[in-house]
Amino acid sequence: MQPVELSSVEIVTAIRQGDVSAERVVTAFLDRIARLDGSINAFLVVDREGALAKAAEIDRRRKSGQPLGPLAGLPVAVKDVLCTADLPTTCASKMLAGFRPPYDADVVARLRRADAVIVGKTNMDEFAMGGSNENSAFGPVHNPWDLDRAPGGSSGGSAAAVAADMAPATLGSDTGGSIRQPAGLCGITGLKPTYGRVSRRGLIAFASSLDQVGPMCRSAADCGLLMETIAGHDPGDATSLDTAVPPYTQLLDQPLAGLRIGRVAAHFAAGLDTEVARGVEEAFAVFKAAGATIHDVELPHARYGVPTYYLVAPCEAASNLARYDGAHYGHRCGPASGGKSAGDGATAFDSPLVEMYCHSRAEGFGPEVKRRIMLGTYALSAGYYDAYYAKALRVRHLIRQDYLDAFATVDVIGGPVSATPAFRLGEKTGDPLAMYLVDMYTVSTNLAGIAGISFPCGFTRSGLPVGFQLQGPALSEPLLLRAADRFQHLTEWHRRRPAGCSV
């Protein structure tokens, strides 16, 4: 088998045993990126030199008998929302074009300590805002299953990189579905861990109370392998959970008999694509055949998930993105730099400072980021706070309570990740509301702070992947990974590769 066809678990095993050199593995993936990414655009930066140097170092250390980290030689691509001290970190925004942080995100540092090889930074929706990866300032990502279609978002580059075998494993971030939805649309496996399970330090904030880093891989087992490295307490993140990290990969191999899976009837209401519905129902059947039981559950407030999310997330985002003002770093356009009018309609400014702020932000941010900053600023304004933000927090509490109630009777909740398979590039860009609805099955997980996993459960007649989502209570990652892993032992969907990207 070619290295690019191997799973992450297989790659680290093969390198550790000396069956293949890290250099050969890394070279194979780098070559594939060079060959395919021109048409996919999953990468914003490829660090060929750094990756090869690290691979050579690992091979040297292995030969001289020195200890190797658990991910030794594994090529990993990292979403460009995560800070890397040696590579530019842009959040796919003109605002941060060329920005190089002075430090590594906690997860990146953990990857390096585990001897993973960081091959590059993946494309995304600007500041992780979007569900199609069309909001990147550096061009959209093309879905490897159909280059005319979106890969989903915002972690579209990470999903497409795995789907096209350009990386065996990537990191994404999930604020309202940004790992699970693109994983579903690209036919890969993605885990959104429990809020606090993975450190957010060095994850450039979109909505701090919802953001969570997670693995995007070919299989649940691979996600478990990555989680063993990236999960864990970080005293530098006050919201990080101080609980032991389970040995995820060792907990996979247990039967599903007795697993209680909840099924929410409302998930199958009008709007759900029939082929997606069929795939999801078939997945329930697979679980049932494996000994799980299916139970109807209700999440009565789930229908308020999207509006709640689109208040909470923009409010936090408006504040989180205030720091990009051109004063200290990032894009600056102002009177001092002789900047031209940014076409923002502003004519009279209180001061050259305000003029610099307005021009820098008008030029640096794309339209969707501006839309969310405006939404959030409006909703937090005096006189509107109670009607919008405060009310959204109350609904958020109800949504969280819904899950607690449901998990009193079932272990996990199954259903679709996305109402449709991958949609065409440009199909929803003119209709922000339609775009916001792509998150309808995923936002509640983040609002409740619980865990969710997405993995392929079938394909449409036209050959597009269909994803299945399992949501579980806080810290249920071992159970979610086990259920998905068992499913992947019984099905072959996750092994399919897009035809256009054959080895």
Next chain:
Amino acid sequence: MPADASPFTTVIGLEVHVQLLTRTKLFCGCPTTFGAPANTQVCPVCLGLPGSLPVMNRRAFDLALRAALALDCTIAPFTKWDRKNYFYPDLPKGYQISQYDLPFSSDGSLEVVDPKGAFPPRRVGIIRVHLEEDAGKSMHDEAAGTADSRIDLNRAGTPLVEIVSQPDLRSPQEARAWLNELKLLLVYLGVSDCNMQEGSLRVDANVNLHVPRGDGSTAKTPIVEIKNMNSFRSVERALAYEAARQWEEWQRTGIEMGKAPKQTRGWDDAAGITRGQRHKEESSDYRYFPDPDLVPVTVAAEELAAIRAAMGEPPTRLRAALAEKWGIPAADAAVIVNQGRDVVAYYETVAGLVGEGKPAANWLQQDVLRTLNETGGTITDFPVGPAALADLIGRVGRGEFDTARGREIFAGLLTLGRAALPADVAAAVAALGITAVSDDELTDLVRGLLTANPKIVADVKGGKEQAAAGLIGQARKQNPNVNPGKVREVALTLIRAM
């Protein structure tokens, strides 16, 4: 109408920002040392770099608790952090982490008593005390010949407590005295150094006038907030100016509170006036909301008890304790305590060595503190150590020297101490050329004087003992080292034996 016959009452409330004495900032590990080169005490967190996250410094929180407890505040069992959103270059995140609707403490008070009774004892309510991070400093660099401003973020993220008083103060003088009392308290407790020059204590004042009307009702002038006062003296002057200005304006316009927006005025210390600032500040909408990067803080009863136990004695209790322990008047105890902990320690050492409180208090106030006032400096580097002073006080008490001589010796001690020479009484006496007069020498001297002054001898014999005082001046003329008390004593003894 008030007793002082002023036609109005000045109503003052203060907002005081105090920098806590922590080694590190509130949400990162950067040092808080004052005066470091610009932008050298910074890290990704206080620079607000992308992806950085704040983590609360519990030591800062505990210090803030100490301050709130000392101000008799109620401590909230649960408090949270809020973001105050506004754009300014010295605020790199675009928001300040502060506390909005659930401050960690509220409803306290601090009483100020003037030792000389210049105003009645005033208990001033504290509305709230909350904790927040400081912003950086913007400096307009004229020297560089450009319009550019420079930003120093060393201060960004330094812990501040904001103390908001009720409008309970009734005169500029009271306001100044209350600020002194607040500063004393916070310095005593080690909460802050309260150094206004370094910006570790900043005061804004809200002031308006209550004007009694003929019908028994009260008219209130619009509230003015005064900023930019850089000393307690400035606060007093600015408030006095502002009260006079408001009175003049009230008489001219009759505009009452609510009929005009609250105004912010800046104090110009050199010109001695307040000037109106732009109204824009007032209309700011800070869009407060809970900071999602931080978790709420809970305060357990045991923690509070531990902080209380370790807090040390606040000035009010110390004044009473000192008066009681050393048997000195309350006013003396107040003067000593108001000088700070080091002066109290100095006093207690001296009083302990002397074995008596009052003379030590007198010497401290009349000699030591007066010298410090005249020459500056602190008690810790005062040239006369407590042991030498105690020795001197003891000798004067035993009649070895009279008070005038004692003062000369004190001055001698100062001279020696300033020259970094051993400053003990013996050395000072030697330096001054004072030698002890033996009993025989003294008796001979007095005998000679009695022979030369038969009238005095006759007067004393006739019952006018005070006539003996006439011998003292003559005795000192012959030998400046004689002790006047002894001259008198010996003279009386010799006359009685005649």
